[in-house]
Amino acid sequence: MTVKEIPALIEGTVVVKGDDQREVTGVYCCDMLSQVMGRAPADCAWVTIMGGVNAVAVSALADTACIIVAEGLDVDADAVVKAREQDIPVLRTPLPIFEAAKRIDKALS
Amino acid sequence: MKRLYYDLHIHSCLSPCGDMDMTPCNIVGMARLNGLDVIAVCDHNTAENCPAVQAAAEGTHLLFIPGCEVCTEEEIHVVCLFPDVDAALRFSRMLHEKLPPICNDERAFGRQSIFDSQDQEIGTEPLLLLTGAALSVDELPAVVAQYGGFCFPAHVDRDSFSILVSLGVIPDSCGFTMAELRDKSRLPQLLTTNPELGDKVIVQNSDAHYLQDIAEPEQFFEVPDDLTTAGQFIAFLKGLRV
Numbered sequence: 522m523t524v525k526e527i528p529a530l531i532e533g534t535v536v537v538k539g540d541d542q543r544e545v546t547g548v549y550c551c552d553m554l555s556q557v558m559g560r561a562p563a564d565c566a567w568v569t570i571m572g573g574v575n576a577v578a579v580s581a582l583a584d585t586a587c588i589i590v591a592e593g594l595d596v597d598a599d600a601v602v603k604a605r606e607q608d609i610p611v612l613r614t615p616l617p618i619f620e621a622a623k624r625i626d627k628a629l630s
Numbered sequence: 631m632k633r634l635y636y637d638l639h640i641h642s643c644l645s646p647c648g649d650m651d652m653t654p655c656n657i658v659g660m661a662r663l664n665g666l667d668v669i670a671v672c673d674h675n676t677a678e679n680c681p682a683v684q685a686a687a688e689g690t691h692l693l694f695i696p697g698c699e700v701c702t703e704e705e706i707h708v709v710c711l712f713p714d715v716d717a718a719l720r721f722s723r724m725l726h727e728k729l730p731p732i733c734n735d736e737r738a739f740g741r742q743s744i745f746d747s748q749d750q751e752i753g754t755e756p757l758l759l760l761t762g763a764a765l766s767v768d769e770l771p772a773v774v775a776q777y778g779g780f781c782f783p784a785h786v787d788r789d790s791f792s793i794l795v796s797l798g799v800i801p802d803s804c805g806f807t808m809a810e811l812r813d814k815s816r817l818p819q820l821l822t823t824n825p826e827l828g829d830k831v832i833v834q835n836s837d838a839h840y841l842q843d844i845a846e847p848e849q850f851f852e853v854p855d856d857l858t859t860a861g862q863f864i865a866f867l868k869g870l871r872v
Contacts, residue, residue, distance in 0.1 A: 553704075553705050553762065554705065554760070554761075554762075555701075555703075555705065555730060555732075555761040555762040558730075558732050558758070558761065559730060559732055571790065573790050575647075575760065575790075578738040578739050579738075581735075581737075581738045582735050582738045582739075
């Protein structure tokens with residue numbers, strides 16, 4: 522499954538298109554950036570409530586396939602700029618983290 | 631009594647998100663240009679640029695307070711201020727041992743530059759300073775006190791890395807007597823959800839990562855005329871009550 526297929530699963534909107542052809546191989550949920558840095562698997566769809574510029578930097582470091590900001594929360598303007606520069610897809614969903622992650626995981630299985 | 635116009639939360643170029651113009655001499659110069667009387671440099675999880683800022687402030691009327699913005703294990707930011715550079719550095723080196731072994735990636739986060747008092751880069755910090763240290767927000771105040779320091783939760787009105795976002799409240803058990811807001815005008819609104827802010831001394835600092843964001847002389851403390859040292863200033867902060 523590619524990042525491009527995710528918005529349809531999670532009532533999502535595309536904030537930053539980025540490399541949306543990238544393959545997604547799993548889902549990861551965490552809001553503590555320190556944890557994500559060390560533990561998020563590469564190529565995962567990272568579902569979080571963190572929509573700031575540091576989240577984008579952490580996504581780059583952990584090499585996640587995309588960032589999905591849940592609960593309908595906003596993505597900061599400087600995060601959008603950084604994600605565009607780094608070609609990192611950023612999506613938004615009104616769904617809670619678990620629900621969004623569940624739907625993506627179901628599609629992956 | 632005299633007024634000390636303050637900015638107690640300024641980042642240097644050692645913080646990866648700190649602009650490379652935030653050198654020790656530039657910070658001191660800008661603070662003096664702005665007309666501030668007392669500043670603190672508080673980089674993320676480190677105080678290693680404090681000696682250089684101290685030296686740059688030497689001989690000027692600017693009172694420099696060495697500090698560190700700790701990121702706790704809950705990813706809460708806490709401003710920690712110390713009575714002298716030696717105490718700040720000992721605290722910083724203790725804290726360094728509690729950081730996760732994640733190396734900085736300059737392309738993702740920025741450069742973490744250690745400078746001397748002549749604004750020459752003398753090294754870089756290899757560990758990423760933006761992680762959470764293995765210290766909880768409950769433990770931190772007592773640890774800071776062991777080094778003679780004083781601490782308060784940073785930017786509680788911010789939507790990330792704020793104690794109010796992480797915990798929903800400022801717990802009494804932490805013993806904080808002060809809290810920092812990015813914007814004091816938000817206090818009335820915050821008091822409706824967090825009445826515990828009512829018994830904290832509220833300060834507003836810039837959290838400047840760029841020179842132009844260092845505070846103008848708007849926020850001040852009324853202090854005794856004979857308050858001239860960082861140690862006296864820390865004692866003053868410790869005694870402040872609403």
